Amino acid sequence: MPNIVVLVKQVPDTYSERRLSDSDHTLDRDSADAVLDEINERAVEEALLIKEAQGGEVTVLSVGPDRATEAIRKALSMGADKAVHVSDPALHGSCVIQTSKVIAAAVGKVDGVDLVIAGNEATDGRSGAVPAILAELLGYPQLTHARKVVIEGTTIKVTRETDEGLTHLEASLPAVVSVGEKINEPRYPSFKGIMAAKKKPVETLTVADLGIDAGEVGLASATSTVVEAAPKPPRAAGQKVEDEGDGGAKIAEYLVGQKLI
């Protein structure tokens, strides 16, 4: 009966226009609708699938501003049991290492964790480093880019998918897993789940509650900061292929030329 912690993050909706703030190049959280990151929905789904098959408990853990409660609620309405929310103004502008330290400390607040599941990369920051840093900090094995997760007793087996192919990994619990896009199709919460989420416990913690000094986190002491940001240049006009009976071959040629196939 694995005790699972799922890391979730509230991110700006990819459907809305996303911006960085002019003053310090951190995410302008007011400019876009905030949603539970899609990759985290898959992480939650995977935890729920494991729970449904083997029992156990699913705790969602989020480090983020007060608004992140919406992402937490969504995960709870999908079926997670409880939540830990680390919210502290001191965290503003934290880098991946600082954030991972906070997450590691918060994971420590959950009793007897067997498995930490994360998405492999958030759609906003896209550093893709948190699961690995977290595993290092916790001293757990890391099984990243999972396409398939199987738990057998105290052993975890993961199929990792990369551009090169599939790798089969095995480790003993407790472990950190990060999941990729293809792991599953997340469920939509039902109204019953939405109603039930209201009554599930959410523990809110500050960095001080985690025994971390406020000076160790946040923009001022971050190991990396964003110094400049520019929008992507508009896409250049595409290349037209005239079909004179050999359209298919020409397209294939083009794709080979671009090393796309």
Next chain:
Amino acid sequence: MIDLSVDEEHDALRATVREFAREEVAPVIGDLYEREEFPYALVAKMGEMGLFGLPIPEEHGGMGGDYFALCLALEELARVDSSVAITLEAGVSLGAMPLYRFGTAEQKERWLPPLAAGTALGAFGLTEPGGGSDAGATKTRAVRDGDSWVVNGSKSFITNSGTDITSLVTATAVTGTDDNGRKRISAIIIPSGTPGFEVSRKYSKVGWNASDTRGLSFTDVRVPAENLLGTEGRGYAQFLSTLDEGRVAIAALSVGLAQGCVDESLTYAAERSAFGHNIGSYQAIQFKIADMEVRTHTARLAYYAAASKMLRGQPFKKEAAIAKLVASNAAMDNARDATQIFGGYGFMNEYPVGRFYRDAKILEIGEGTSEVQRMLIARELGLAG
């Protein structure tokens, strides 16, 4: 004190259905619509989400929500597509709700759980070839023969009546005459596949092309006596109350279509340019969109007001008729304006607004025409016919 705000849970439901409509319905519906195919896969997913059980208590397999939850789901679905929305609307408000409201414990236990789960669909057969507005003129007859009812007659335009997962149709039928010579109308549950119960081929329709609409015929259809739904002779009153609720649902669905027109027009007005500027920079287009927004907003308030009375157990017949009338007009007007804003592309099936245009008209006809709504409103004002 007045509060028209939507609570957190209903808001979360709205967001969930919105996401579902955007991610799951939008990418596939154009194709299904053109091929006139019933959206089985989408219905299955909606079932898993519990949408078919929204206003039905958990003991009958539902979500334990309320009718307003259903309305919000319908609005968000119709914002993207009406065929899917009407499948849900008819399935719940016409298929399942009469069983829930008027059914015996045994009937509910037998029929409701699969309907609430969306694994089965129920249909409601009121309209006949000879007329729908004058529902009291029903010609279909049911005669008691021992432990059975024997039903003869036919029904027209019945939604969800011929899908692979349709489990029953509740049909209104004349079961006798009162002492004063008035017809006694009752509702009878006719399970799909009962001998003599024929379902015609799908109609070729102007809109709602991915929804299932068929004609039904009953030839000596024999069902057990316990298939009577509610009280014998009370069928007319029963379906009037079913339709009052249904009107609020259709109003919500209409608001969704009207909103979809605003959504699409806003995007297109910002993208499309003519004479060197975005068409959205021209006041003629801006005013059209402003008017569309006004209609949508007004219609939404009208259905919220009706729903709020309904949920508080107050009389809401007039409010339901007003909401249905205002919202279906808003849908029709917005669909016309949105199509205009899209120019030639508005007439192409490749853009959703063309589909909205085709789907809007029926909203002024189904579950009581606009004339019938006005008759109801006038009657509620004490104007006797």
